[in-house]
Amino acid sequence: MLLLADRNFYSYQLWNAAAATGAHLLWRVKAGTHLPVVAELPDGSWLTRIPDPRAAQARRHKNGQRRRRGSTPGPDTGPLPGITVRVIEYVLTVTAGDGRTRTERYRHITTLTDWRACPAAELAAGYAWRWAIDPGKQGAWHGDIGLIPADKLPQPAAVWHTAVSLVTTSSPAYGTLPGAILVSLQRMAIGFAVGGTPAVLLALVAGLSRLGENAVDPLLQIVRMLPLFGLIPVFIVWFGIGELPKIILIALGAAIPLYLNTFAGIRGVDAKLAEVGRVQRLTRAETIRHIVLPGALPQALTGLRQSLGVAWLALVVAEQVNANAGLGFMISQATQFLRNDVILVALAVYAVLGLITDALVRLLERRALAWRRGILG
Amino acid sequence: MATRDPGVASLPVPAGPAARVRGLSRAFGGRVVLDGVDLDIAPGEFVAMLGVSGTGKSTLLRALAGLDREVTGERCVPGPVAVAFQEPRLLPWRRVLANVALGLRVPDAGAVAGRALEEVGLTGRSGAWPLTLSGGEAQRAALARALVREPSLLLLDEPFSALDALTRIAMHRLVLRLWERHRPAVLLVTHDVGEALILADRVLVLASGRIVFSGPVDVPRPRDRDNPGLTTLRHRLLTELGVNTEGQL
Numbered sequence: 369m370l371l372l373a374d375r376n377f378y379s380y381q382l383w384n385a386a387a388a389t390g391a392h393l394l395w396r397v398k399a400g401t402h403l404p405v406v407a408e409l410p411d412g413s414w415l416t417r418i419p420d421p422r423a424a425q426a427r428r429h430k431n432g433q434r435r436r437r438g439s440t441p442g443p444d445t446g447p448l449p450g451i452t453v454r455v456i457e458y459v460l461t462v463t464a465g466d467g468r469t470r471t472e473r474y475r476h477i478t479t480l481t482d483w484r485a486c487p488a489a490e491l492a493a494g495y496a497w498r499w500a501i502d503p504g505k506q507g508a509w510h511g512d513i514g515l516i517p518a519d520k521l522p523q524p525a526a527v528w529h530t531a532v533s534l535v536t537t538s539s540p541a542y543g544t545l546p547g548a549i550l551v552s553l554q555r556m557a558i559g560f561a562v563g564g565t566p567a568v569l570l571a572l573v574a575g576l577s578r579l580g581e582n583a584v585d586p587l588l589q590i591v592r593m594l595p596l597f598g599l600i601p602v603f604i605v606w607f608g609i610g611e612l613p614k615i616i617l618i619a620l621g622a623a624i625p626l627y628l629n630t631f632a633g634i635r636g637v638d639a640k641l642a643e644v645g646r647v648q649r650l651t652r653a654e655t656i657r658h659i660v661l662p663g664a665l666p667q668a669l670t671g672l673r674q675s676l677g678v679a680w681l682a683l684v685v686a687e688q689v690n691a692n693a694g695l696g697f698m699i700s701q702a703t704q705f706l707r708n709d710v711i712l713v714a715l716a717v718y719a720v721l722g723l724i725t726d727a728l729v730r731l732l733e734r735r736a737l738a739w740r741r742g743i744l745g
Numbered sequence: 746m747a748t749r750d751p752g753v754a755s756l757p758v759p760a761g762p763a764a765r766v767r768g769l770s771r772a773f774g775g776r777v778v779l780d781g782v783d784l785d786i787a788p789g790e791f792v793a794m795l796g797v798s799g800t801g802k803s804t805l806l807r808a809l810a811g812l813d814r815e816v817t818g819e820r821c822v823p824g825p826v827a828v829a830f831q832e833p834r835l836l837p838w839r840r841v842l843a844n845v846a847l848g849l850r851v852p853d854a855g856a857v858a859g860r861a862l863e864e865v866g867l868t869g870r871s872g873a874w875p876l877t878l879s880g881g882e883a884q885r886a887a888l889a890r891a892l893v894r895e896p897s898l899l900l901l902d903e904p905f906s907a908l909d910a911l912t913r914i915a916m917h918r919l920v921l922r923l924w925e926r927h928r929p930a931v932l933l934v935t936h937d938v939g940e941a942l943i944l945a946d947r948v949l950v951l952a953s954g955r956i957v958f959s960g961p962v963d964v965p966r967p968r969d970r971d972n973p974g975l976t977t978l979r980h981r982l983l984t985e986l987g988v989n990t991e992g993q994l
Contacts, residue, residue, distance in 0.1 A: 640830070640832065640834055641834060641836060643812060643834075644834045644836070644847075645848075646811075646812060647810060647812070647826075647827070647828045648847050648848030648890075648894075649848055650847070650848045654848065658836065658839065658847060659836060662836070662838035662839075663838070665838070737838075738874070739837050739838045739839075739874040739875075739876060740837070740876070
């Protein structure tokens with residue numbers, strides 16, 4: 369057993385009391401502590417001798433009295449009782465969040481005097497690792513940005529390495545990344561279809577007739593005001609913990625912005641253009657086809673982009689609540705194993721998937737709303 | 746006597762007036778805008794209607810177009826009606842040709858619409874999006890859309906007011922040329938006395954919801970703005986419109 373302690377714990381009595389339990393000790397001490405070299409060790413550490421401060425105090429007192437008395441034996445300079453420990457010293461350069469760097473000297477003393485069995489570098493690394501996993505330790509001791517310990521914010525190269533290994537190999541904890549993506553995409557597609565299709569149909573019903581509006585809109589306004597993620601516990605009670613509650617959550621998330629925007633788009637069609645339809649004696653179907661739907665399309669597409677955003681959000685939440693596959697499952701597994709690199713990979717994949725779907729809608733906008741290029745020049 | 750049912754628009758234009766209204770009235774929330782207007786427009790007649798803002802010119806035009814369902818009185822427009830508004834009101838999401846062909850129910854509507862665009866000199870822009878057209882081009886496309894229906898009554902609601910002066914002159918000539926070729930009855934609503942005098946067979950002044958002046962323009966076309974034959978009538982019209990003309994042209 370190796371007992372670690374931070375800078376302010378050391379005292380001669382405490383150290384001896386701890387050492388008496390039979391544990392090995394590796395404690396940080398203040399950098400200014402006087403630790404004279406007794407023997408240098410090949411790994412850069414050295415052995416020092418720490419005298420018992422009480423014995424030293426007693427001797428100072430005795431020698432002082434002898435000096436005042438002018439005693440003949442002179443001051444007592446023989447060896448004092450004390451302990452022999454090994455000192456490991458190193459300097460770390462830490463870069464803080466604001467980009468400033470500071471250099472800090474670290475000094476440890478340890479009862480592990482065998483430099484071959486316990487090289488200095490290994491002990492220093494072990495000590496560092498101990499503090500990095502301590503959630504209470506906010507100040508950075510190591511790493512690149514100083515705000516988050518390196519162990520919690522893996523470097524990009526490490527994340528990339530994790531990503532590659534998640535793609536190429538299947539781990540029992542996470543499965544494979546492509547498999548997880550496939551599961552998540554499938555959930556997303558089903559949820560979006562289940563939510564988006566009725567949203568557009570209901571928006572048409574509500575948008576094209578007063579009766580439809582009175583029948584449909586109040587209900588959807590109620591649904592809209594429900595806190596989406598607050599429904600999760602109820603969904604679990606109603607629909608269990610299988611795929612159904614996840615699909616419904618995504619569907620609801622997708623449906624609301626799509627409905628609201630399509631409905632508003634239909635109602636927002638320029639009345640002057642609708643009048644043109646009357647002047648040209650268009651039938652109701654022709655008016656809807658030539659004037660209402662194309663006029664509502666820009667806002668409906670904005671709604672589509674919004675609802676994709678909400679649907680991705682719903683997917684992330686749904687998958688982390690209770691899932692046995694998918695990206696969210698990967699994240700919750702990684703949380704259990706303290707694998708921040710895996711979490712970061714999964715988050716990055718979510719972001720990329722979101723960007724891709726958004727880009728697809730924008731491509732659709734460019735094609736369907738080509739007539740607007742005149743405005744943008 | 747023409748039937749009062751606007752649904753029989755496909756019947757051949759009878760010998761009667763292209764448009765006739767009797768006792769046409771309209772109030773917006775208690776404010777009377779049209780107060781028993783009587784008006785006949787003969788087939789092929791070009792009528793310009795003047796009036797200061799808020800006198801109900803546009804309301805009368807919208808009533809004739811059948812766009813106002815709350816107007817009271819008798820309205821009889823036997824033939825097809827077309828309207829060109831102050832703004833071109835082209836559907837921005839349909840290309841120019843499709844805009845002209847909108848609601849056109851004839852065989853080969855595309856070719857017919859193409860010929861209408863040719864008449865207004867827009868053949869080259871038939872595939873353009875309306876938002877890329879200049880103001881004059883858009884208004885010409887709107888004219889083509891109105892005329893392609895071969896209306897017996899063409900209603901023009903200040904269609905040139907948003908155009909610059911040079912474009913407006915060109916549009917006046919275009920409208921006259923089209924009118925001479927197709928001979929619809931025209932009701933042009935305008936603020937511009939000069940425009941009315943250059944274009945119309947007859948000029949009306951609408952004030953306080955009634956037609957307070959109606960007189961012919963007896964000068965052969967093409968007319969010039971400073972044609973001396975128009976001076977007397979211009980003064981009369983400006984007086985009717987409440988503008989002091991002393992010392993002015």
